[in-house]
Amino acid sequence: MTTTNATSMARTRRVAILGGGRLAYGALGMVRAAVAAGSRFSLQGFGRSAAARAVLRDGGAVVVDSIAAAVDGADLVVVCVPALALHDVVAEAAATATGDQVVLHAARGVGAGFALPHQVLRGGSCWKKIVVIGGPIYLDDAGSGRILNAAIASRFDEALTAVRGLVKGAPIRLSATHDIVGVELWGALSNVGHLATGLAAGAGLSETDQGLLHVRALLEAGRFGRALGAEPATFSGLAGVGDLIPRRVSSQKMHRDVGFAIATHATTGGDTDVDIPVDLEGAVTAREGVAFARRQQVDAPLMRAVVAILDEGASVGSTLREVLDTDLGLQAA
């Protein structure tokens, strides 16, 4: 039941966009579509680089000079930065953040101590009404005029409603759930899976084996989900199998590419080291995941294998084969 003490007039809602990458570009496109469909939004944004500011400006946002200024007075805050940047963003946003703001993010990774993105956002501010958007979102699809598909998750119905309002009229199908832990968890672990399959492809493992590494990632997500209170059903929905299948079809993505490059380099013995981005979400998730698994006594062979390859120089092929050799039936138990 929802009631108010007065009839609210339809008013222009203020949206703050933080960051100027592909996600911001996509978000701005959604808002533009919603405005075209009759919604009333005003946009203000902040980006650190000139390129990010240009994206915001071109998307119709008023560019302001700080995160705090962008967040001040906003009804809805869209955070378009990678998981590792969330901590710094929220530290700056906290000064003007308010409890009624709805915060939407799309981070697919974890922070220090295996903190999920909503925990990072909540831990540094008064924000509680947080929504994650995950699942098989392909911004390329939007660019081609195709319909996007995504899962949105929040513990608050009103936050889910606010996000639906933001994209009303835009070409996107949204499936909503309260299981923010499950959606964020799969977002993070799916990148470990893509990294692992890239490594597997580079090391010459078969397509079947590559597919099975994705299945291992899904199993580890399920185990972590049990430890963190996620709903098992989430992993068989859009933020799980429903994300895995479409992404597997379209496999040429960053994590897979990095994994492939590392494995190829290791196999051919190239002269220069492969440059692994420091904030590569799949690598960070695997490292934090191994530590979390140790603390919580959860089995995480895939993450252990990825960390062993990336950080300890373990052989790509034999390490991943060891993971694949583990009895799947027992692993699933």
Added chain:
Amino acid sequence: MRAADKERILTDVISHVVEQQLARPAARLDEMVADSIYHELRRLKGEHTDESAFWGELKRGVGQASERELQSTLRRITRRYAEEICGRFDERVYDAVTRAGEPVMGLLLNAFSPKRLVEGLPHLLAGGLPTLPSVDRNIVVQGATDTLHRLRQRGTIVLVPTHVSHMDAIVVGWALWKMGLPPFLYGAGLNLFSNPVLGFFMRNLGAYTVDRRKTDPLYKAVLKEYAQATLENGYDNIFFPGGTRSRSGALEKKLKLGLMGTGVAAYTRNLLTRKATRERLFIVPATLSFQLVLEAETLIDDFLQEQGKSRYIITDDEATKPRRVADFFTQLFSLDSKISFTVGRPMDPFGNDVDDDGNSIDRSGRVVDPRSYVMRNGEVVVDAQRDAEFTREVGERLTEAYARDTVLQATHVCAHAALLLLRLKNPQTDLMRLLRAGGRVDDLPLSELYAEVDRQLVELRGLAARGGVRLAPALQSGGADDVVTEALRHFASYHKAAALQRVGDRVSSAERGLLFYYSNRLEGFRLERALGLRPALAPDHRSIALNSGRSA
């Protein structure tokens, strides 16, 4: 409750509940009334009382009743429930008890035991102070007591203690009095009012009745609305979010948040109506810790028998047996045993910390306006789903606070150490079998117990230094032998069979269920991991873990 407020609150409760019921989607009034009648007649089956006559009369009239008559019946049922819950309250008794101070409060604490009352009565009648032992030495009140005082000046308090024993409400009442605070309202099981002395004081010191045998959803709605209305009117409340006494002896992990949810609802309604002089509302966790628990035998027996389907209402436990109560108190006082009441850090209804001035503080340490959480588009909004989510979050924070602020006693550590060792020595015996039938190895060398207690003390002292738990004085500095001696002294004193006893240079359990009960207070602190064992209880602490053997 002040007499002037009582009728107004009752009127508000009745009108809100009836309004809510009529607004329910797809609600049919005749079905609603029939549902109440069905639940109550089923409960009263075979009884021939005024109560059953009342419901019988309603049943006869409901068949041909018009819409207007049905509404009137619904109102009548609601009023009946509301009046029963609210009960009687005599300000004169309240004033007399609180003015009289410690002797009478001590008397109240002893009111479980008619024998002790009779013993003390001549002295009281002669005008002297009672010879009953002072409970001052036995109850330790600690924690954020000053903050509780300050916050009471700034808003309404919802005190949410752990629930161990029927003694809890009385100990909390005594502690509040000791802190110079007036009695808080709280819902007490109807069975507790059967003790005439206790019932008299409880009713006049703020207890309202909760009849857990009533399964009618309308009754629950009235109960919830009553609690909410008292909060809206600035009455401090005590809720026991465990819902019932912990059967396993473990700290509550799965809370019943129904009444807790009235906190956000009351806060929001006060913002909307602007009727409250003190709109702020503070949730204050508290823990109770006993070396020995009056009803431990019955509680653990219930837990083991039912395994997750515990009786919600126990009407035949030690609290109903005067001799057991007398024994309990005699031992409590003669052992100089301590009961700890610890006030935790307060929070707002949204799970934010609250500072000493009543400001809500977010996780980054900034002051936050709590009103913003119930606002949308600049307006205060009532939203049941949102409120349930905030309440769930408060529940999570409460379980953290309970672990942090619980005071571990010698009996807990000693029992935990002994049970872990018995589990280690009987690796092929599952826990339930070990508790019921014993294992191949049933006793332990005292030296091994000392060593394990010593190991646990090191871990627990480290945790306590980091603020993760509180330790009773004996655990803070005593050696393992002191801790074991104190625990064995307690175990030998009150229970029919000792949870742990010394025979020469060995120890054994004469009642393994009790050993399990006292051991369970340390569940969740992960002391078993170093021994390669899994937790004994499931994560919600409501059943034995499916796999409680050795960890992989």
